[in-house]
Amino acid sequence: MEQFKTLEIVQKTPSSRVFHLYLNRPSHGNALSPDFFSEFPRALAALDQNPDVNLIVLSGAGKHFCTGIDLSSLGSVNSHSGDRGRSGEKLRRHIKFLQDSVTAVERCRKPVIAAVHGGCIGGGVDILTACDIRFCTEDAFFSVKEVDLAITADLGTLQRLPAIVGYGNAMELALTGRRFSGSEAKEMGLVSKIFSSKGEMDKEVGLLAEGIAAKSPLAVTGTKAVLQRSRDLSLELGLDYVATWNSAMLVSDDLTEAVSAHTQKRKPVFAKL
Template sequence: MSDYKAFRVELADKVAHVTINRPEKVNAMNADFWSEIIEIFRWVDATDEVRVVVLSGAGKHFSSGIDLMLLAQVGSQLGKDVGRNAETLRRKILELQGSFNAVDQCRKPVLAAIQGYCLGGAIDLIAACDMRYSTVDAQFSIKEIDIGMAADVGTLQRLPRIIGDGMMRELAYTGRTIDGEEARRIGLVNRTFGDASALLDGVMEIAWEIAAKSPIAVRGTKEMIRYMRDHRVDDGLEYVATWNAAMLQSADLRVAMAAHMSKQKPEFAD
């Protein structure tokens, strides 16, 4: 692990805890954030010792979204030619999308622990995670509509599969803020906790439970779920049959079955 400007990264008990670490700026997503998150998730993917990721924000808030200074910097690069401006903006948007694609495409499960503000670009980020958990008083909002733009880094593409099309449209069109309890009711978060400390403890417990499972089985399960977003049921059945034709030969299967029969806790290799 390297030293990061926008993040703090710790690894313990097979769980990587990735913390957005700009609390004095409400964890706004600056230029360092967008480049470093790709580096971090490449490291996660390449490090067998990491089995699960917990993503959180330092201080009182998860994240207030994209840093407005970054938007100003992009604006300063624009000139008088509409075509060249469009090309510059398109490249920048695709670059930012790539940062959250790195989270979505990570081979390991990513659990978001959310307290305080989760606004704008932060919704794009948590939509790329496997599961989301929050405090009861967390505040969620698709804020882009209030600054005169459409969300463009994944919210409108990923959120309908999480909370349904109609609810996503309501939140995206109105920009209204919902709290943790409403987020739980609509399925945006799996569970709520009383405060930030209980939240992190609870999410870590879930992460450790997943980390104790066969990493081969977890990897296959995540890949099948991700594959099914864009394919028919029969395509998914064909894919899992081919996948498991190889993966069922893993030693993890024998270890898991022996542990189950002997009522022991299995220990899996990285």
């Protein structure tokens, strides 16, 4: 498997279909460097294509989940010269590239669970909002920080956060850039559950991840795909989409195995995807 400068992929137990993806620049608070934006989509694509992977847990090495974009990488953004139109077009392409790196979480067919401890700031929130399930520790803290750097957040938070926490909450968090706690994140629905310690979170998220990873991979990847697509469709079109999806995927060995296992009162065993 490819070695990364900013990430680490770990399979904690040999037979597990749960793989862990760590943001791995602990001495920099896992700040997002230029290398991260090229490595992150490659790592997710590799996990997506690996038939041994059914689910990915994303977390941060060291004290924080992610302290935002590496400020040293912002210097080059401000050094434009020459034709304003051409430099603007170049910057737009660069922003689209960075956006695409974060959207790689949604493009990955396998569910991605975020387990947050410490700081989750700026670009960390962009990544968090793209994840499928989100958890944190009691001492985690969050901030949609871009406004304090004279930037309009542009990597997905302003597009994804309103659907998660509500429009009013998203507007307030984005305009103030204020720090908010794990308990407030839970109250707003940004995370599903908070844990008293990182150890407890790692244990409980591990059990939940193994539970999902043991389910039919066709059903799990289909559920992620249909839920994502339905966000952008009317109810009627969403229902039509899932009918078309299931007309292709429903009749499978997984369905036969699930029914047999239920009848025989045993755990189902599904083939790799």
